[in-house]
Amino acid sequence: MQARAPGKVILSGEHSVVYGAPALAVAIKKHTYVSFKPVTESKTINTLFAGISSGMHYPLHALSHLKHKLDNRFEQFLKGDLPVRGIMSQPDDLLVYAMTTLMHHLPVPGRVSSTSYLPMPGRLLSESDLPLGAGMGSSASAIAATLVLFEHLLDKPLTLDQRFEMIRFCERLQHGRGSAIDAATVTYGGLNHIQAGKVASIDQHLGAHWYWIFTGSPTVSTGECVQSVREHFEDDTALWNAFAAITRGFVDCVGDCNASETRNPHIDLIKENHRLLQRIGVVPHSALLLIDAIEADGGAAKISGAGATRGDAGGLVIAYQPDEQAMSQVMSQFPGYTWGAVEQDSQGACYVGD
Ligand SMILES: Nc1ncnc2c1ncn2[C@@H]1O[C@H](COP(=O)(O)OP(=O)(O)O)[C@@H](O)[C@H]1O
Ligand SMILES: C[C@@](O)(CCOP(=O)(O)O)CC(=O)O
Incomplete structure (x- = not known):
């Protein structure tokens, strides 16, 4: 079972x-x-x-x-x-x-x-x-x-x-x-x-061109990260409103963007999101180097999850890169990281069989 x-x-x-x-x-x-x-x-x-x-x-x-x-x-x-x-x-x-x-x-x-x-x-x-x-x-x-x-x-x-x-x-x-x-x-x-x-x-379906990259387990737990962000930014309503606007931007374009021929708005939203995550101090240097390299190739990337307020490993990064070859090339510069395409699972927890 x-x-x-x-x-x-x-x-x-x-x-x-x-x-x-x-x-x-x-x-x-x-x-x-x-x-x-x-x-x-x-x-x-x-x-x-x-x-x-x-x-x-x-x-x-x-x-x-x-x-x-x-x-x-x-x-x-x-x-x-x-x-x-x-x-x-x-x-x-x-x-x-x-x-x-x-x-x-x-x-x-x-x-x-x-x-x-x-x-x-x-x-x-x-x-x-x-x-x-x-x-x-x-x-x-x-x-x-x-x-x-x-x-x-x-x-x-x-x-x-x-x-x-x-x-x-x-x-x-x-x-x-x-x-x-x-x-x-x-x-x-x-x-x-x-x-x-x-x-x-x-x-909606997320569509193609999304990647996950695992940059190593953070030394700081999610709880500690949340606590440290809270200490510095809890009352910064303007900051949290700026994050909220980005998330709403994603929600508005998530399905439509797939069919679009024009520049994909995901890229700008992810970049903005990344800048805000940097501002709250959860993007360690190693993740920053990776994200910069992806941006330099025309893609965008950001911490996904808590990130890390100290230590060098930032946990999970997600990237959006329409050029598959560029993604493979950039990742060959970071051989220590595991990565792959984000494949959406439309099904939640389920029984598999006897
Ligand atoms: N495959 C699994 N089998 C049993 N327990 C699991 C499994 N995966 C995760 N866990 C439980 O979840 C804990 C990991 O939680 P955590 O470190 O918060 O990771 P995450 O952020 O991925 O949820 C493990 O210590 C264990 O108690
Ligand atoms: C930082 C936070 O917003 C997300 C944490 O995600 P994760 O534990 O890194 O998957 C905390 C939370 O939502 O509980």
Whole structure:
């Protein structure tokens, strides 16, 4: 039994979304796959998450306790008594928490005690095309696939909106007070407009010429980056309005631009967006060199996601370059970076099969 969920890239609106501006993000054809194999003679959920851990055993009878413990730690985080990284003890906790949250939510006839929440024992496995902490939404993607998997297993489907809310709820253990961007894109797929926690799907295709480039994991977490930007720019309404205007520009032209013969307005919007991201200090020097090289060849590029307020790696960069050869040539000057075309996935998290 397997489910999968896409990753995402943010086209516009990172950071400004925190101050009420809109954001535009797209689900991409890079997936997390989560599967479950029942093991009847066992009494645990045995995790096996490729590239994440060598596996943990979670006794079924202790799952409710784990959930309460993590919920309490989140409260401590909210009070400022615990850093966000202190909420979970190990990376495996997140998907086990997601599974347990779903069980607790479901109406179980005659449920009288916490033991009636028990799921069946077995192996919970995952593998992913998404690098962790790289601005591609790996945690929301893994949570979404886990929820879909157990919804199917228990024959209790959530509505898309319920699933979106539950992903946001679980993701808070990893991201603290993050925005709805990741939960929205992994749930609904395609292009999404996110503002003040509300999501609207945009029935358009992003089109060609978009690229993602991974410039290495930032040493600073998304939460720290957001905090540092907040300290300096929280009250700069004019700045956040300028970001908002750019995102609205993207939304206005996203479908139409594909058919246009004239100079593509994406290029100017991305350049403007990049200048504003530089102003808030989230574009490290290495990313700047790459973006300058892409601009010199007639394209445009910007940080996608939190970026980094210190350290040399800037995480994910997205580029728009109509000339495919120019893109390959410029990337040959940066052999350390992985990159590829952004392929839109119109489908959100879904069940794959038995
Ligand atoms: N394939 C996966 N299987 C299990 N857990 C995953 C997987 N991908 C991500 N996670 C969870 O998400 C965490 C990474 O979250 P984070 O560093 O915030 O990355 P991102 O910004 O890509 O969401 C991991 O430590 C783990 O708890
Ligand atoms: C900086 C921010 O706007 C986007 C962060 O994106 P990511 O975690 O780098 O994918 C924070 C948020 O929206 O929660």
